[in-house]
Amino acid sequence: MKGFGMIVATVAVSLCFSTCLGWAGQVLPLGLPPVPVPGDNPQGPEKIALGKKLFMDERFSADGTISCSTCHIQKKAFTDGLPIAKGIKGLEGTRNSPTVVNAAYYKEQFWDGRVASLEEQAKGPFVNPVEHGLKDFKPIIEIIKKDPDYPSMFRKAFGIEPQGITIDHVVKAIASFERTVISGDSPFDRYMYGRQKSAMSEAAIRGLQVFRTKGRCQDCHRIEQTSATFTDNKYHNLGVGFSLVEPELFDIVEKVKKAKKAGIELDGSILGSKKVSELGRFVVTLDLEDIGRFKTPTLRNVAVTGPYMHDGSIETLEEVIDLYDQGGEDNPMLDSGIRPLRLTDQEKADLVEFLKALTSPEYENKK
């Protein structure tokens, strides 16, 4: 096993010799591109350690029960295994908790991409009434200042004294930690980028072929020459959950337009409504073509990050494939790349095997 690991590492380095080194000390798992790091928030071990501690801290919530890791549990591949996220007092949100694993590669965050960076994303849940439930960020800063460990950790990470700590430092640290939560090196990666043809089963290899051709998966879940993030960073309407809004579509859209004009905060009030939530990307852009569109999620570790879709409404990979096979859920704004596929049972089974080959070693048996 040891020898094998070395081979993989050698191949990984030789494949992307000049471009793969993201930040100092980072070793990229096989099959992943360099992690994008913003210029104003360079990676560093102290900051990452601080971010991890903040990520786990349940005190940053209205009733002291919710941390980031409540919904993004490391043991469950940084998901919660629930259809819909649960926050303080068991309150339910409107969408499925996406995995943090490889979220660093998304160009925009959240299912509707309403923020561009991991830093901005990390702010949202703290003050969302059904997540951490805080009114503002003040309690977080107070707790940090009084904590026995945090002040020195912030000093090491940012070179600042306790009175200078702001929420921006908090989310920068959390984002830095999240940029280390990346995983590749799956059987697919070893097959595809490690030139190890036996890494995937025959069924999975056939499934990859379906994925690239008749299944029409690859157009959105991208596989590139030297790496694969399995996303196009775009937004698509598959019709999932759309029947909930379709009868009242016109009125709901008008309401959202008015609310946005009045400058009402998206996170708490607008998206708290299940129906408004189903408008997806539209709520962010107010572009009609974005009605019912949601971000293409990565497929890495998909076998251990169910249930699926933005509303967690589908439990198994088999059912997800059936949805695509029938051409999504019919609605007037259905994405025009979605159409009936007429896959055979064998092709469907092979696709599932391929998707299972996208699980990284550290998340095997984590379901």
Place this chain on the structure above:
Amino acid sequence: MKTKNKKAAEGLVMAFDVDPRRKVMKKKMSRRSFLKRSAVAAAAATLPLGLVEISWGQSDKRNFTFAYISDSHLTHIKGANFVRNFDKGLKKAVTECNFMSPKPDFVVYGGDLAQLGKREELDHGLEIMSRLRHPVKWVIGEHDYYLDLGQYWQEKIGRLYYSFDHKGVHFVVLNSILTYDSWINKWKSPQERMSNMARLDNPHGSPFMVGDKQIQWMKQDLSKVSRQTPVVVMSHSPLYKIFKPWNFWTDDAEKVQAVLKKFDKVTVLHGHVHQILYNQIGNISFEAMMSTSWPWPYPVSYIKKANQVPRLTVMMNRADPFHERDATGWSILNLDDGRVTNHYKLWENKDRILKYDKKLGYPIDMEYQAPATRIPPQMHY
């Protein structure tokens, strides 16, 4: 004024999205460079259009907005089954039209609601169109006509040619897809006639025409209209001659143009060609509307099973054919002092705006002028 118009006509100001007559491009392009350019185009395409809230000034009473949906080609298969792809195009256009803000004064349907003129297809189309929250002005296309020579259309929808005035603009709707009686009467059955008219590159085809009777009516109708009144003519086929084998053509176009010659501001809006296409001939601006069904030209590219699109004998380039709605769409038109600004709503693509340039004397594409900024055609599939 006259010389300027002449000059414009000589220059033949035409902008094809893709020239239907152009054969395969000579220069090869690697996938990588294509993707690179596509990425640039995609980034530009994400500029928020918002809710088509176009801030037209409302001071002039002749300033108003209407929408144009065309060429849906709803195709009956059997029983209650219709070709899904084409249904989706019309449904999408209707949904988006309903969200227009400010509301359009009316929506024009530009013809070819049906594929083979069947009652099932026209009924199905009317059912989908009934979801529109705006009044509709109808133009008939050859696919609606050649089964029963417009009988069911007249029963269910209305007259085949007519005129109306709206906020100081005179609109004329023509049935421009008529043809010679000898051709109409030569077939064994209405179905045979219809399918022959539906075929492109058909050696047994026949060119469209408006016909002397209608031209006479048009003369009569326009005799009451002053030359300063802006005139908008809506027909299914282009009222000029582009490409005969595909009937991008009206045989007596010159006669129709002559009747329109005396007016200061004339715009012809037509469907049929399923692509962005515009031209200036003399005093007349011509603008084509997008189709909601499929783009002409299109390649024989991604075909898993018969795709129900009429077979073409010439291979064509088009943008990414992976997406059914790619290179289709509809239009929002604003009339400002009698001149049309045409806002093409292009699905899966960046919207484009065609505006009449008063100085040049013809319509120009507001953004896609410089060849360097054009999206290159796709060379492989």
